[in-house]
Amino acid sequence: MQNIIYKFPDSTENDRIFFKSLSDLLLELPNAQLQEDKSIEVAALQPVDALPQTIFAQSDIPFPQIHFDEAPELSLNLGNLRINPENNDYEIEGGGFSQILTQYDPLGAYYELHAASYTIYRLDIKELVARLKGHIVRIDHTGLSLPSTLVSRETWERFTDKIAKQSNLYKYPTGEDWPFILPATAEERKTGITQFPVGREPKFELVYDNYSPVPTIQIDIETNFTRSQVEKLFPNPYGVSFPDLADYFRTVYVRHDWLGLDIRFDIRFKNDEPDGDWETGKWLVTEGGRI
Numbered sequence: 427m428q429n430i431i432y433k434f435p436d437s438t439e440n441d442r443i444f445f446k447s448l449s450d451l452l453l454e455l456p457n458a459q460l461q462e463d464k465s466i467e468v469a470a471l472q473p474v475d476a477l478p479q480t481i482f483a484q485s486d487i488p489f490p491q492i493h494f495d496e497a498p499e500l501s502l503n504l505g506n507l508r509i510n511p512e513n514n515d516y517e518i519e520g521g522g523f524s525q526i527l528t529q530y531d532p533l534g535a536y537y538e539l540h541a542a543s544y545t546i547y548r549l550d551i552k553e554l555v556a557r558l559k560g561h562i563v564r565i566d567h568t569g570l571s572l573p574s575t576l577v578s579r580e581t582w583e584r585f586t587d588k589i590a591k592q593s594n595l596y597k598y599p600t601g602e603d604w605p606f607i608l609p610a611t612a613e614e615r616k617t618g619i620t621q622f623p624v625g626r627e628p629k630f631e632l633v634y635d636n637y638s639p640v641p642t643i644q645i646d647i648e649t650n651f652t653r654s655q656v657e658k659l660f661p662n663p664y665g666v667s668f669p670d671l672a673d674y675f676r677t678v679y680v681r682h683d684w685l686g687l688d689i690r691f692d693i694r695f696k697n698d699e700p701d702g703d704w705e706t707g708k709w710l711v712t713e714g715g716r717i
Contacts (some may be wrong), residue, residue, distance in 0.1 A: 427591040427607070430630055431493040431642065436484035438684050445484050447551040450464045451647075454562040457625070459542070468565060469609075476609035478593065480568055480628050487514050489684055490643070492573060499588055504576050504641040512528040520685045531586060533557070533586030536664045537681050547664040548681035554691060557659050566694060566705070567606065569631030571642040582634050589632070590717040591610045594619060599713035603634035606714075608707045618716060622706035629707065640686050646675065648694040656693050 434448075435441045441629045452466045459467050465483035470476040479496075485491075489506045502509040506518050525540040537548045574584060586605060589595055594615060598604040607630040610619055635642065649656065656676045666677050667696065675694040682689060703709040 427494055427497075427589075428596060429493070429495055430607075431558060432492060432570070433482060433483050433485045433487055433491045435487050435489065435684075438683070441484070444551055445482075447457075447555050448482060451526055451551075451555045451558065451562065452565075454559070455565050455647075455679070456683070457565070457627070461534075468628055470627060470692075471609050471615075472623035473609075473626070475611050476626060477611075478607065478609060478630070480630065486682070488516065488518055490687060492643075493612055494589070497588075497592065500580075500585070502577070503587060504572060506684065507641045509570075514662055527620065528581055531661065533659070538663075539681075546679070547629055548679050549555075549664045550662070551680040551682070552586075552680055554660075558647075558649060558693070561649045561651055561677050563697075564700075565628045566646040566692075567627065567631050567644075567649055568628035568646070569633060569644045571633040571638060571644065571688075573639055573641060574634060574636045575639050576641070585697045586717065590645075595717045596707075596710040597714035597717055598700040599709060604631055605630050605717060606710050607708075619707065619711050622703075622708040622711070624701050624706060626707050627705075629710075638688065639682040640688055641689040644692060647691040648695060648697055650696050652697045654696075656695055659696070660693065 434445050438545055447675050452468065454461060455468060457468055457471050461467055465481055465482050467479055469479040488555060490512060492509050494500045494510060497510060498512065500510045501512055506520065523539045523541055528669055529536040529538050534553055539546050539548060555622050586595065593607045594610040595605050595607050598606065609626055660676055664678060668677065675692040677692050679688055679690045
């Protein structure tokens with residue numbers, strides 16, 4: 427596998443504003459490059475020939491898509507979100523929110539979105555980028571959560587088996603269904619990873635999600651902010667901390683126009699150990715093991 431490509435629509439002004447803001451954030455990364463077609467390529471710094479690289483691009487498509495190269499055997503439908511779709515000729519399903527309210531806190535505006543039985547909170551991606559500007563250090567990983575309501579256990583296992591045949595895919599050591607692809611050289615794809623330099627990123631995470639009914643794209647970035655600074659920049663209700671992961675990052679879901687999809691940013695706190703076993707992938711390789 428050479429490329430993991432996130433494709434976003436380029437149909438409306440809101441589409442273009444979203445991608446411009448995403449590009450502004452990504453281009454602060456030391457391993458991101460702007461291409462002539464305005465796509466953003468993010469590649470491992472070490473080893474220098476490690477693949478896959480992660481690409482963010484716009485395209486004439488009706489809804490965001492994820493492409494693992496162009497392998498047809500990896501085609502999968504997750505509601506409106508498609509993985510390696512056979513074509514772009516499909517209808518978008520689902521209604522909108524019953525009410526969208528603009529709320530304010532001392533930092534600015536955020537959004538309260540109402541559906542039939544629940545309320546969610548979102549921050550504009552432009553606001554997220556503005557608050558993080560100049561403080562982004564690195565990208566740890568990107569990823570995709572596949573809802574169990576849309577993907578059977580059998581389909582999940584078959585899909586991850588196909589991914590494993592084309593990449594260095596590793597189990598999450600504590601047993602959750604969170605396998606990670608680590609960028610690897612051609613030799614490492616044959617023999618396995620045994621060296622753990624700083625810069626083997628971005629990783630890519632797949633999640634078998636038993637909680638959310640819609641797929642989630644996640645982008646995990648590290649900042650030079652402390653935990654308390656991040657919590658002040660992204661307070662409740664639009665900034666959230668997951669109980670088991672609260673010591674590492676805070677999560678913000680951003681607003682967009684694509685119904686049936688969540689996009690979240692995990693904002694990692696300042697790290698004084700850039701060569702740690704998590705950062706280099708060593709923990710995944712030695713404790714999790716390759717699939």
